[in-house]
Amino acid sequence: MKERSDAELVILARSGDAASFGELVARYLRPAYSVALSVIGRHQDAEDAVQESFMVALERLEECRNPDRFAGWVLAIVRNRSRNLIRRESLRRGDEIPANASSPSPSPERAADISALRSRLTEALNTLSEVQREIVLLHDLEGWKHVEIAEKLGMPSGTVRSHLHFARKALRVQLAEWKDYRKGG
């Protein structure tokens, strides 16, 4: 079956079609998280920003004048919402989505490793500019192509490549000491 375009889904979601809105959420949940993380830098707050942003987007769907460009529109909401969250310093903490029973927790050693790596990565990412973080996360974490990022963030493809190049270069320097990184993961 042909995949529905963002514009079709937005129009249906405006009438309250839950499946269409659900599809939009599924498409842009992870990129939204990457954007929020690039702005806020903390998992829990990024998660909150993403949830709130999708609520705001749903409430303001009529303001999305060009539904074909829903991705750029919703990511802009995420970015603004994340900045507002930081500004207001009203970030909620310690209220993560409860993991269900079928999700095995990592072993203490592995959890410690992941935690250490994440801290190192967060430090490294914090040395980048916000737009560099956003692009490197969308590209290397989310797997978006240069052209997709350019189109959805509304910037020239060359600019995206340039930001990605400098972001990776900076990350390499920052992560050079990380032994797992040097071993190749």
Next chain:
Amino acid sequence: MNTEDGKRMTPPRGSRGHDRNGGPAGGIRRALRAMDPEYERPGYWDRLRTSVMKRASLELARRRRLARVSVAAILSGWSRRLIPVAAAAAVVAAFLIGTEVRQASDASPPLLLEDILANEVGDGAFQAVISGQAPASPVAFMALVEGNVP
């Protein structure tokens, strides 16, 4: 990042054109996977999506209600406007039809010289037409043509 429905499963697809086999960029990609919440908590994205949809349910229900009301309002507004317009149109149509029927019964077809010649009417009737003294009424004229004039 991983996903709930098979799309974009690990590893991320950003490997095109850059260090496909674990070069520096590939190393960064692998390292960045630790930033993916799914990496540590399988099913994370499913749960987050469910959570978003749960929060959205009220607004979606409001929108569905609004959409139903809008359709009903359009139909209702349409019928409210249509009934008086249709009534007015019926009155106008009845008036026009009545007028046309009256005009049709009153009108006498004009008598042309060509008609007289073509129908080989008698001399009396022909003279009457030429002199402009033919009777206006078709009945009287037919009587003249048929020679029944007293």
